[in-house]
Amino acid sequence: MSDLIEALAKLTDEGGLIYGERLQERRFPGAEPLALVRPKTTEEVSAILKLCNERGQAVVPMGGMTGLVEGTMSNNREIVISLERMNQIEEIDVQSRTMTVQSGVPLQTVQEEAEKERMMFPLDLGARGSATVGGNLSTNAGGNRDIRYGMMRDQVLGIEAVLADGTIISSLNKIIKNNTGYDIKQLFIGAEGTLGIVTRMVLRLRAIPASQDMAFVAVNEFTDVTNFLNHIDTALGGSLSAFEVMWKDYYKLVTTPPAEGQPPVPHDYNYYILVEALGGEPSADAERFINALGQCLEDGIIADAVIAQSQGERDAMWAIRDDVGQVGQNAPVFTFDVSVSLDQMESYVEDLRTDLAQKWDDNTCMIFGHLGDGNLHIIVGVGDYSPETKKAVEESVYQGLVPRGGSVSAEHGIGLQKRDYLSWSRSADEIAIMQLVKKALDPNQILNPGKIFA
């Protein structure tokens, strides 16, 4: 038993330290680490970090392992810390509309517990069953309903975090307005575990919707997509909750066998939009939704629209949008998560397609995204998955973002995977100030070293 393991063993209970052969029972995104620690309390997290900080021991925080950018990749000189045993919901305060939870709670559990109290936790994403709120916070997770409710940053009122040196910052604020000095929690949200380990948080809950209206809409011109967004957002008066756009190729792919989805509108158009509104009064909301779409049809803003008539049809519409697995038909593929402002989006996509076509004759390029947020998911297949090809495709996808002020990561983060491209979206001065903050909070660079920047 190494000296480090021995010291760690003193800081936690029997189930709190996994090392040696027992590590093989676990899955790690990188090489097997020196040890996996599973603290049960904030104080244990503090003691573990203090020890590691004194020894200059690198620590990789691990959440539900559903991230997509190698943000929890470990190596055999690092220890991994998982808050999987800090998975308690500590309080649901219906009056203040808050939930206080430990970081290891899965997102879906938070959603379900909120619903039991007739409230809603609006953050939602496909990995909800495994992803933890700690991971959601560390990556500032997005999802389908950001256009209405915002990203994880907008759901967090307070946090408790442990700094690299073991200092516990307890800021479990339950109030929406609190302008007393710097809003420290903002530092930790989206920092991918490089500035501290968030152990607990106060989440903001929202009113639970009583109605859900959905439609599939088709348009031919990109400018009509943004026109339609502005019109429908105004007409729905605050209830618009999703505006998911699919480019023609992707829509065809997910509504043609072997995909199970049936096309709600025919394959005749260039852009397909899933629109969702969450409201409070089912019959009046349905009427408003129908009227708003009818007006857009009449005004020629949209070319076609089909409104879901039942919960089954609504679920089927979301299933079409979410059937990302179909891109496997074009395997091997590379998947991207970028954003670009709406005024630049059409030209960005055009340039990307031109560039791909020039470089690879038989490429596939599937595009869909949370368009209301400027967020596109792009899946490119060029028939090869070599590191050289990967790099060439990445450059092809990212290069058009640079002159357009776009982002190489909309909602997935940087991790290791996009580290080389951080400077494509951030200036040297921006990166310098990030590193200044990193150095101030984690001078020995023990927290998730190498993630975001080298």
Place this chain on the structure above:
Amino acid sequence: MSDLIEALAKLTDEGGLIYGERLQERRFPGAEPLALVRPKTTEEVSAILKLCNERGQAVVPMGGMTGLVEGTMSNNREIVISLERMNQIEEIDVQSRTMTVQSGVPLQTVQEEAEKERMMFPLDLGARGSATVGGNLSTNAGGNRDIRYGMMRDQVLGIEAVLADGTIISSLNKIIKNNTGYDIKQLFIGAEGTLGIVTRMVLRLRAIPASQDMAFVAVNEFTDVTNFLNHIDTALGGSLSAFEVMWKDYYKLVTTPPAEGQPPVPHDYNYYILVEALGGEPSADAERFINALGQCLEDGIIADAVIAQSQGERDAMWAIRDDVGQVGQNAPVFTFDVSVSLDQMESYVEDLRTDLAQKWDDNTCMIFGHLGDGNLHIIVGVGDYSPETKKAVEESVYQGLVPRGGSVSAEHGIGLQKRDYLSWSRSADEIAIMQLVKKALDPNQILNPGKIFA
């Protein structure tokens, strides 16, 4: 002409530097400073800060001077920097729903320019005509519609800021989702000019509402206030835009002569609530609003309700809420801006009233606030305005916040005025991490020294 003035003069044009006798033409919240600099470009701001940083010269950033916490108080050893000549709206991008502006633009100008493009900038507060967006950003301003649209933090997509050493951080991001490293802009929002000077910003615009529905509602029990909030928020399905509560005393004050406001509901109840919804379809929205209130009356959640029938009545309702000047009837008074979570609010107010009554027989205590955000404005009169009395009243108002996790500043900030009470809302470790950040970004402590913390 001092050496400093001479050096500053080289960095700006003739109108850019005011010193000596000409300073008397201007108003300063504190003592007359050494000079007032009024740069016209970000590069000038950079050169000025670089110079000051090298000389250890303190710099106080000044916005529209509508702050309430002595955040721009200057002394005769400091220079004041005002961005009043950086007051251009640089771009309105209707497709991306963004406005790029310089920091010296008044809030009202932003609102009006957005409206001309059939968009809305939702931040709103009484000082809109003078307050600049730079000041709004630096204090993370709140206001009446935060419950729907959030504070200034939620309206800012990107910023350009100048650090103490003159480094220009340009991060004029126009996209909602951008998870590429730390979200640096969050540091500067609400930092009260102590970490950098924000020169430009990208603001997020929203869909312009087509309908406005308002009512005055009365209830007798505090628990019904929060019950009603949950019910109406759910029933209005996303369109609730204000939930302003007045305690009985304040309501009486602003609806009894000499106040001009007529009471929409009689003076028989304990709590009065101004409810507003902004929607997209006037007739359907009005019906929904009426139905939602009718249901709450029927269910006994609320005791009385009067719905505004015209724009005149809606304006009159807001005028009642905003007639804060009536508290002058009890002058001298001390005004406070605190927040406390809803589950703690009733007991907080009760304890405060008890404490005030024990200390001052003839006190007045008027309370109203943006209750949906946990934000209360409290105006206390005890017949005396001496520094000793001020301190005693402050302690009376703030002491109940400490055990309840409340905040001594909801939306006004800390400045100099609340500096002594920062530790009543923030732990020593939280303040230490704030100071760590301050030291990292402004090692020579030249930016707004003494504000927030000594």
